[in-house]
Amino acid sequence: xxxxxxxxxxxxxxxxxxxxxxxxxxxxxxxxxxxxxxxxxxxxxxxxxxxxxxxxxxxxxxxxxxxxxxxxxxxxxxxxxxxxxxxxxxxxxxxxxxxxxxxxxxxxxxxxxxxxxxxxxxxxxxxxxxxxxxxxxxxxxxxxxxxxxxxxxxxxxxxxxxxxxxxxxxxxxxxxxxxxxxxxxxxxxxxxxxxxxxxxxxxxxxxxxxxxxxxxxxxxxxxxxxxxxxxxxxxxxxxxxxxxxxxxxxxxxxxxxxxxxxxxxxxxxxxxxxxxxxxxxxxxxxxxxxxxxxxxxxxxxxxxxxxxxxxxxxxxxxxxxxxxxxxxxxxxxxxxxxxxxxxxxxxxxxxxxxxxxxxxxxxxxxxxxxxxxxxxxxxxxxxxxxxxxxxxxxxxxxxxxxxxxxxxxxxxxxxxxxxxxxxxxxxxxxxxxxxxxxxxxxxxxxxxxxxxxxxxxxxxxxxxxxxxxxxxxxxxxxxxxxxxxxxxxxxxxxxxxxxxxxxxxxxxxxxxxxxxxxxxx
Amino acid sequence: xxxxxxxxxxxxxxxxxxxxxxxxxxxxxxxxxxxxxxxxxxxxxxxxxxxxxxxxxxxxxxxxxxxxxxxxxxxxxxxxxxxxxxxxxxxxxxxxxxxxxxxxxxxxxxxxxx
Amino acid sequence: xxxxxxxxxxxxxxxxxxxxxxxxxxxxxxxxxxxxxxxxxxxxxxxxxxxxxxxxxxxxxxxxxxxxxxxxxxxxxxxxxxxxxxxxxxxxxxxxxxxxxxxxxxxxxxxxxxxxxxxxxxxxxxxxxxxxxxxxxxxxxxxxxxxxxxxxxx
Numbered sequence: 090x091x092x093x094x095x096x097x098x099x100x101x102x103x104x105x106x107x108x109x110x111x112x113x114x115x116x117x118x119x120x121x122x123x124x125x126x127x128x129x130x131x132x133x134x135x136x137x138x139x140x141x142x143x144x145x146x147x148x149x150x151x152x153x154x155x156x157x158x159x160x161x162x163x164x165x166x167x168x169x170x171x172x173x174x175x176x177x178x179x180x181x182x183x184x185x186x187x188x189x190x191x192x193x194x195x196x197x198x199x200x201x202x203x204x205x206x207x208x209x210x211x212x213x214x215x216x217x218x219x220x221x222x223x224x225x226x227x228x229x230x231x232x233x234x235x236x237x238x239x240x241x242x243x244x245x246x247x248x249x250x251x252x253x254x255x256x257x258x259x260x261x262x263x264x265x266x267x268x269x270x271x272x273x274x275x276x277x278x279x280x281x282x283x284x285x286x287x288x289x290x291x292x293x294x295x296x297x298x299x300x301x302x303x304x305x306x307x308x309x310x311x312x313x314x315x316x317x318x319x320x321x322x323x324x325x326x327x328x329x330x331x332x333x334x335x336x337x338x339x340x341x342x343x344x345x346x347x348x349x350x351x352x353x354x355x356x357x358x359x360x361x362x363x364x365x366x367x368x369x370x371x372x373x374x375x376x377x378x379x380x381x382x383x384x385x386x387x388x389x390x391x392x393x394x395x396x397x398x399x400x401x402x403x404x405x406x407x408x409x410x411x412x413x414x415x416x417x418x419x420x421x422x423x424x425x426x427x428x429x430x431x432x433x434x435x436x437x438x439x440x441x442x443x444x445x446x447x448x449x450x451x452x453x454x455x456x457x458x459x460x461x462x463x464x465x466x467x468x469x470x471x472x473x474x475x476x477x478x479x480x481x482x483x484x485x486x487x488x489x490x491x492x493x494x495x496x497x498x499x500x501x502x503x504x505x506x507x508x509x510x511x512x513x514x515x516x517x518x519x520x521x522x523x524x525x526x527x528x529x530x531x532x533x534x535x536x537x538x539x540x541x542x543x544x545x546x547x548x549x550x551x552x553x554x555x556x557x558x559x560x561x562x563x564x565x566x567x568x569x570x571x572x573x574x575x576x577x578x579x580x581x582x583x584x585x586x587x588x589x590x591x592x593x594x595x596x597x598x599x600x601x602x603x604x605x606x607x608x609x610x
Numbered sequence: 611x612x613x614x615x616x617x618x619x620x621x622x623x624x625x626x627x628x629x630x631x632x633x634x635x636x637x638x639x640x641x642x643x644x645x646x647x648x649x650x651x652x653x654x655x656x657x658x659x660x661x662x663x664x665x666x667x668x669x670x671x672x673x674x675x676x677x678x679x680x681x682x683x684x685x686x687x688x689x690x691x692x693x694x695x696x697x698x699x700x701x702x703x704x705x706x707x708x709x710x711x712x713x714x715x716x717x718x719x720x721x722x723x724x
Numbered sequence: 725x726x727x728x729x730x731x732x733x734x735x736x737x738x739x740x741x742x743x744x745x746x747x748x749x750x751x752x753x754x755x756x757x758x759x760x761x762x763x764x765x766x767x768x769x770x771x772x773x774x775x776x777x778x779x780x781x782x783x784x785x786x787x788x789x790x791x792x793x794x795x796x797x798x799x800x801x802x803x804x805x806x807x808x809x810x811x812x813x814x815x816x817x818x819x820x821x822x823x824x825x826x827x828x829x830x831x832x833x834x835x836x837x838x839x840x841x842x843x844x845x846x847x848x849x850x851x852x853x854x855x856x857x858x859x860x861x862x863x864x865x866x867x868x869x870x871x872x873x874x875x876x877x878x
Contacts, residue, residue: 283654
């Protein structure tokens with residue numbers, strides 16, 4: 090049990106720990122509520138630690154390959170398999186580790202936040218088991234190197250999320266939202282599975298690296314590409330397929346809304362992984378890149394305009410989540426469109442870095458905003474902005490956290506939203522000035538929308554006699570605020586250790602393939 | 611032509627499922643439509659691995675070694691298990707919705723919009 | 725239900741259970757395995773549920789024991805996976821070891837030896853327990869709504 094052991098086994102352990110914790114939670118919850126809370130917090134914290142170990146691992150060793158059930162652990166191509174990777178293979182490159190870090194951080198905040206915010210609900214042990222399973226789904230999606238496993242973890246994630254959206258039945262309305270969400274994600278996952286089946290029939294492989302290497306890009310593959318990108322973009326909440334987002338995010342408990350953001354981003358990871366690693370070598374990346382850019386611009390603009398007219402605080406934030414997803418699609422789409430040309434090194438890579446940096450920033454500040462919205466609803470009991478007002482008198486810390494989140498989402502320095510948005514504006518301007526201008530206008534509209542929320546919820550005369558929310562909710566918000574300020578004040582740290590390696594790993598499918606097919610040696 | 615028969619069936623089943631999901635108003639019928647699509651996908655996976663005259667890929671007392679591909683079967687089993695979980699969850703949602711709304715008509719189940 | 729159905733159900737229940745356990749235990753040799761066998765056992769529960777009155781079932785089959793079965797099954801599955809973590813997660817360290825389920829078997833057609841396949845039969849058992857608990861709970865809860873819940877809700 091040495092340091093190397095943990096480092097080598099971290100890709101599996103990071104999935105196993107929340108899985109084990111999830112299954113043990115109902116049994117522990119039967120004996121003591123308090124022990125269950127400690128158990129949950131400890132396992133989430135351990136997952137977070139392992140995600141940092143994973144980041145260290147990919148930083149020092151490059152892409153890590155872990156084969157379940159193999160001897161030794163990284164034997165992806167056994168000598169008697171004829172050069173084909175067998176077994177369940179986890180492939181962790183810098184982008185995957187980056188996403189795992191994002192997911193586990195938000196889950197840690199959401200889990201701690203839930204201890205207080207859900208303390209009066211029944212069936213809590215199931216709530217936490219599902220929360221951990223949702224985290225398992227996200228981690229599995231971002232760490233697996235296998236298309237079928239991606240489907241399995243996608244389903245685990247969708248089922249757990251749908252059940253959690255319905256957790257507060259709320260006279261049936263939350264269940265209605267969950268029904269919609271479950272139907273949409275099941276259809277998406279089945280279409281994805283259909284695509285996996287076609288690829289398996291064509292190339293006799295499920296491993297992404299193997300498929301990418303054998304890819305001939307026939308007409309059938311174009312269908313598969315359409316199936317993959319559309320279904321995953323639907324789960325990520327891009328605009329023409331966004332209708333479940335406001336319902337799902339709006340009706341979920343606060344901590345879960347924050348985690349749903351990262352769940353959507355895990356699907357976004359799927360879009361990027363599929364379009365770069367699986368199809369990036371053979372497809373016309375310019376067309377695919379423009380497809381992502383158009384999706385992104387539509388999401389940005391429609392999302393923010395829909396947000397302006399909302400008067401339910403969580404629906405409003407959900408529309409902003411759609412809008413912010415557009416920035417990521419735009420940034421990475423520009424990177425994809427310029428992949429392989431001279432322009433890629435001039436501004437394409439920078440755009441990708443901006444898009445990827447925006448993923449973690451968005452997870453942090455949108456998570457924080459959803460947590461503050463949950464705190465407001467926790468004290469006031471309504472989510473209608475017209476009925477709120479003067480909350481700053483009683484809820485000082487929540488107000489400060491909300492301000493940090495709102496300034497960050499609007500891209501005001503010195504918070505983290507500014508760093509990534511500036512990167513996107515600069516690089517996209519060189520690609521196509523119009524896109525950059527749209528992005529700036531959307532940012533201004535976002536600021537306007539949040540000024541409205543801030544004014545109507547927190548400012549004004551004292552209407553409600555409210556107290557500050559309990560400590561555990563504040564701790565949850567504090568964790569996310571810490572990262573917002575850290576990445577805002579020192580964007581170089583995030584750029585050097587998290588974002589730049591992730592962008593480089595994503596743009597280098599050949600390295601990924603060589604690592605898996607080389608037996609992980 | 612005969613070998614394509616499973617794939618034609620796949621398309622028919624999936625089209626039926628899609629029809630049920632798009633045009634039926636009852637929530638339970640929507641769930642049935644989803645199950646139909648899932649069966650279509652499962653059939654598709656199984657027929658991918660089929661081999662003429664092949665037997666189940668199990669060595670215990672096997673009459674010959676001409677076997678169908680085991681991987682698609684494993685995929686199908688996994689997908690069936692996931693499908694059971696999905697269907698059970700969706701039907702429980704239907705039950706809760708019925709209890710609170712008194713109806714399963716999707717035109718009336720829309721309190722979210724209010 | 726009528727007396728004939730009830731008698732038949734309690735008679736068949738045993739056989740359904742035995743058949744389910746057979747499928748679970750031979751999961752590594754014949755078609756079937758944990759999920760299928762567990763589903764068959766859950767069918768047995770459904771049979772009893774259909775035949776008897778709701779109050780009687782509530783007395784005989786406890787939801788808590790079924791949820792406990794679910795949790796224990798899942799935990800033992802994951803522990804069986806972790807037990808191989810010395811080499812890698814899910815490593816089958818029992819196979820060909822001479823211990824429990826550890827008999828070695830030659831590659832190719834064979835009559836089927838039960839004492840083989842290492843951790844796989846253990847995982848099958850774990851999944852069987854989990855599925856019988858899970859599906860049993862689903863059946864019971866749905867019945868609770870249909871038979872008992874309607875009365876309470878109305």
